[in-house]
Amino acid sequence: MTLLAVETSCDETSAAVIRDGRVLSNIVASQTALHAEYGGVVPELAAREHLRNWQPVTQLALREAGVKTTDIEAVAATQGPGLPNALFIGLKAAQALAFALRRPFFGIHHHEAHLYSPWISGEPLRANFEAFEPSVSLVVSGGHTLLVHSQAEFRHRVLGATLDDAAGECFDKVGKLLGLPYPAGPEIDRFAAEGRAGRYDFPRPMLKDAGDDFSFSGLKTAVLYFLKENPAVAEDPKSLRDLCASVQAAITDVLVGKTMRAAERLGVSCVTVSGGVACNTALRAKLAGACKRSGIALRIADKRLSTDNAAMIGILAERKLLAGHPPCELDADIQPNWEL
Ligand code: KG4
Ligand code: ZN
Secondary structure (H helix, E strand, O other), X not given: OEEEEEXXXXXXXXXXXXXXXXXXXXXXXXXXXXXXXXXXXXXXXHHHHHHHHHHHHHHHHHHXXXXXXXXXXXXEEEEEOOOHHHHHHHHHHHHHHHHHHOOOEEEEEHHHHHHHHHHEEOOOOEEOOOOOOOEEEEEEOOOXXXXXXXXXXXXXXXXXXXXXXXXXXXXXXXXXXXXOOOOOHHHXXXXXXXXXXXXXXOOOOOOOOOOOOEOOHHHHHHHHHHXXXXXXXXXXXXXXXXXXXXXXHHHHHHHHHHHHHHHHHHOOOEEEEEOHHHHOHHHHHHHHHHHHHHOOEEEEOOHHHHOOOHHHHHHHHHHHHHOOOOOOOOOOOOOOOOOO
């Protein structure tokens, strides 16, 4: 089975070719530089860029996989959730291709696909589903912070989500307060490695709450007030590094604390992490330590698949096809607010 997948839900235009659980190609054209000067993703610019890029990106994915258009046996695209106009470009392009080739089409849930990326590993990348086991998954990026309980493949329940800012958004907004370029997560991570996390005390929002939801806007506001009272901290390289380490510790304590509590409560044997923030050094280290102490296996998405990509869309579509899920209508519409 050779399947072409397209992903355009936010600011990455991506196309991938999947064959029998293997990722033959996964091309990602990131728009980060385009949106950097605005300090965040501008939806209309994202859609225009997808329109410009989807065709060359798809051609490159086919060429890298050594596959001709006529070899494609099924087509998939992200149907939602995401930015409406951005989703529209990829979905309609993929549906048109499926129509022209007379192939089945699968509209895929972006968050469900993120749950698959920790299960795709190796060189070359391939899906490993013999081991798909009941798990608690943390999906953390600039757009989402989700805690999901997967009882089995296709059986997911959202335990909690952010009530305001996503975890990556918190990194980015704190970075903006510090004058760091967008997206600031990687830069804060680098500075934090040279800083002392215990120097400044920031709140751990909702860490002690009984529920599984998150909230990060209060932490960003706490940093804002702290900087108003202590403006010199951002100017001094050592203090800046300590501040980055302290903020990163607050964010990751919440993410790890809530993930582990849910995993232990539900008795799962596996914790998975995906999304751009899965690249964070402190998050990875803290989760590794916590999982080891609890005897829980940890699967972190490969860095190539942490950010938005079409490989995870294609792998999920292929699994659905093999499991006998019916294809979607070729005129199925985007679902920008689709819930898992
Ligand atoms: O998944 P992604 O590429 O895009 C979406 O938001 O959908 O994630 C990007 C987010 C940004 O907020 C970025 O600051 C954050 O992931 N990020 C990090 C790190 N690398 C990326 N945050 C903390 N530490 C990192 N190393
Ligand atoms: Zn995403």
